[in-house]
Amino acid sequence: MYQPSHFTAVLLFALFASTVFGITMRDTPRRMFRYGLYCFALFIGSTIVLSWVMFFIAR
Amino acid sequence: MATAPNKTAAPSQGPQQGFVYLPLIAGWLVPGAGHFLLRKWVRGALLSASIVCMFALGIAMQGKLYTGAQDILEMLGMVGDLGNGLLFFLGRTFGLGAQHVMITTQDYGTKFIVVAGLLNVIAAVDAHNLRTGRKQ
Numbered sequence: 068m069y070q071p072s073h074f075t076a077v078l079l080f081a082l083f084a085s086t087v088f089g090i091t092m093r094d095t096p097r098r099m100f101r102y103g104l105y106c107f108a109l110f111i112g113s114t115i116v117l118s119w120v121m122f123f124i125a126r
Numbered sequence: 127m128a129t130a131p132n133k134t135a136a137p138s139q140g141p142q143q144g145f146v147y148l149p150l151i152a153g154w155l156v157p158g159a160g161h162f163l164l165r166k167w168v169r170g171a172l173l174s175a176s177i178v179c180m181f182a183l184g185i186a187m188q189g190k191l192y193t194g195a196q197d198i199l200e201m202l203g204m205v206g207d208l209g210n211g212l213l214f215f216l217g218r219t220f221g222l223g224a225q226h227v228m229i230t231t232q233d234y235g236t237k238f239i240v241v242a243g244l245l246n247v248i249a250a251v252d253a254h255n256l257r258t259g260r261k262q
Contacts, residue, residue, distance in 0.1 A: 079183060080238065090173055094262050
């Protein structure tokens with residue numbers, strides 16, 4: 068069984084979801100790429116921020 | 127004066143020829159197939175790779191393929207799984223995935239499978255929009 072770390076799972080999830088979002092939500096290749104990058108950054112950024120929030124809540 | 131409407135109507139007839147829902151159905155059954163039918167090779171390949179990889183990772187993590195609808199959450203999970211099209215039916219046929227979720231990684235895998243199905247639905251609708259000319 069493949070057992071990635073939590074962060075690796077987030078990276079993989081963000082990569083694939085951002086690819087689909089970028090292609091389906093924008094019209095031109097350039098805008099697709101930029102929107103995909105934007106979604107990827109939001110996925111990773113929000114994960115890191117929420118992880119720190121949960122870290123401090125648990126203390 | 128009679129030729130002017132013909133000149134303007136000709137380009138709009140192109141995308142409407144044939145069965146309009148074929149890319150939608152093909153895209154649902156096989157990830158990326160709707161875009162391949164419309165000769166969008168790169169988009170189709172990227173969508174196909176993303177969705178198939180996500181489904182395969184979910185299976186590799188021993189995620190659960192929903193087989194029945196016992197309660198509302200399982201029903202929603204099954205709807206998401208059905209979005210994978212033939213991948214879901216192949217998974218069911220070959221008994222892939224786990225019956226019960228025991229560890230966190232399996233829960234991640236279950237979500238990967240459900241989200242792969244939902245992304246596939248988005249991709250199939252995108253192919254339909256390309257087919258109807260709603261999107262370029």
